[in-house]
Amino acid sequence: xxxxxxxxxxxxxxxxxxxxxxxxxxxxxxxxxxxxxxxxxxxxxxxxxxxxxxxxxxxxxxxxxxxxxxxxxxxxxxxxxxxxxxxxxxxxxxxxxxxxxxxxxxxxxxxxxxxxxxxxxxxxxxxxxxxxxxxxxxxxxxxxxxxxxxxxxxxxxxxxxxxxxxxxxxxxxxxxxxxxxxxxxxxxxxxxxxxxxxxxxxxxxxxxxxxxxxxxxxxxxxxxxxxxxxxxxxxxxxxxxxxxxxxxxxxxxxxxxxxxxxxxxxxxxxxxxxxxxxxxxxxxxxxxxxxxxxx
Numbered sequence: 001x002x003x004x005x006x007x008x009x010x011x012x013x014x015x016x017x018x019x020x021x022x023x024x025x026x027x028x029x030x031x032x033x034x035x036x037x038x039x040x041x042x043x044x045x046x047x048x049x050x051x052x053x054x055x056x057x058x059x060x061x062x063x064x065x066x067x068x069x070x071x072x073x074x075x076x077x078x079x080x081x082x083x084x085x086x087x088x089x090x091x092x093x094x095x096x097x098x099x100x101x102x103x104x105x106x107x108x109x110x111x112x113x114x115x116x117x118x119x120x121x122x123x124x125x126x127x128x129x130x131x132x133x134x135x136x137x138x139x140x141x142x143x144x145x146x147x148x149x150x151x152x153x154x155x156x157x158x159x160x161x162x163x164x165x166x167x168x169x170x171x172x173x174x175x176x177x178x179x180x181x182x183x184x185x186x187x188x189x190x191x192x193x194x195x196x197x198x199x200x201x202x203x204x205x206x207x208x209x210x211x212x213x214x215x216x217x218x219x220x221x222x223x224x225x226x227x228x229x230x231x232x233x234x235x236x237x238x239x240x241x242x243x244x245x246x247x248x249x250x251x252x253x254x255x256x257x258x259x260x261x262x263x264x265x266x267x268x269x270x271x272x273x274x275x276x277x278x279x280x281x282x283x284x285x286x287x288x289x290x291x292x293x294x295x
Contacts, residue, residue: 146218165223
């Protein structure tokens, strides 16, 4: 993930995972590459026509604010920029920015897609497609929010926040799998520790450049929390849903028994023997039954 005009940090490493990539990973990579090609087209057109890097946005308080624009209208519309995403409620940017990459540095998208290809398929197989996609997109959103909190004036683009979550998920699910860092074999858990350490240091001691280190850190934190606690949350949610179903079943039995008792009374003494409260009870029970049948 990068701020605009990013000089992207790109360590070289590889992993030998013998199985083929999954359909979901292929779709994500194709989507990212397709959007990157669209960015290149818009960037080329904008470079021919010219486009300002700073816009002027009059606010309701009468103060004129400067809003930074991207290299083209497409990027400005879909990258994540706090004054637009929150200030103008362009909330879609918290999702769309994950599919944009720096057109000035092709290594940005190459490295991100390479890491997604190497780690994503195994993580998806271990987690299941629905759970993997939930983690991927919520991690990207969380990373974007994290980046906006700490660097609100810097536009963010790139899939790195979500991919950092995939990396730490791989390390937690397959901690002893050996990967290649440059030319050195290293276990996945230690490699992610190195990445996490570098990210934390860069957040605490900025080294310049336009890398969105806080968004990277947000992705790492979210991935760790998701793998560690999401199963507990899911079990709690399932347990709560089962409890609600049990309560609903008990309520239905209670209503059924109440209706049966009133119908027995009607059979013995007639409808006129029912009180106003009992008539209302039967009426409400009838509405409840029709509603249940309509579901």
